[in-house]
Amino acid sequence: MKMGFMIITKFLLALCFIGSTITQVSQARNRDRQDFLDGHNEARAEVGHGVAPLIWNKTLAAYAQAYAYERIADCEMVESDPDGPLGECLAEGYGDLSAADAVKAWVDEKPYYDYESNKCVHSECGHYTQVIWRDTKYLGCARAKCNNGWVFVTCNYYPSGNYYGERPY
Numbered sequence: 218m219k220m221g222f223m224i225i226t227k228f229l230l231a232l233c234f235i236g237s238t239i240t241q242v243s244q245a246r247n248r249d250r251q252d253f254l255d256g257h258n259e260a261r262a263e264v265g266h267g268v269a270p271l272i273w274n275k276t277l278a279a280y281a282q283a284y285a286y287e288r289i290a291d292c293e294m295v296e297s298d299p300d301g302p303l304g305e306c307l308a309e310g311y312g313d314l315s316a317a318d319a320v321k322a323w324v325d326e327k328p329y330y331d332y333e334s335n336k337c338v339h340s341e342c343g344h345y346t347q348v349i350w351r352d353t354k355y356l357g358c359a360r361a362k363c364n365n366g367w368v369f370v371t372c373n374y375y376p377s378g379n380y381y382g383e384r385p386y
Contacts, residue, residue: 249316253358256320277357285361292363304377314368350378
């Protein structure tokens with residue numbers, strides 16, 4: 218009788234541990250989701266000009282997560298589908314690159330975008346213009362810890378932006 222009680226107790230403890238772990242992962246993903254959305258939508262609100270807030274899209278997020286998992290082995294900054302229908306921003310960083318940090322890095326390209334010439338000046342600004350692209354409505358993002366200790370971040374956008382010759386807003 219005592220042996221059966223011990224087995225049940227260990228089983229219940231294992232269930233509690235698994236439930237706690239799932240809850241923590243879920244909370245972390247929800248926090249990431251909100252940080253991704255907040256960072257994007259703050260930048261979009263600053264622009265004005267009819268640039269509406271983005272809406273989180275589970276399909277885009279699942280696509281981003283699947284691709285982030287593909288990059289775990291090498292953490293290379295390679296676009297998932299350069300000729301595909303989605304917009305994409307990538308980032309990587311050592312240690313703990315948060316969702317907020319990744320979006321901040323993209324938005325920090327703002328000073329390099331010149332609206333008058335519709336060009337990037339002195340540096341890259343394509344991440345920033347994708348973040349604020351007026352016609353983009355949906356966002357899905359993910360992060361993954363790579364085998365080399367780096368963190369790979371990807372966000373996907375629909376409809377995509379950065380069309381040659383068009384202004385973001």
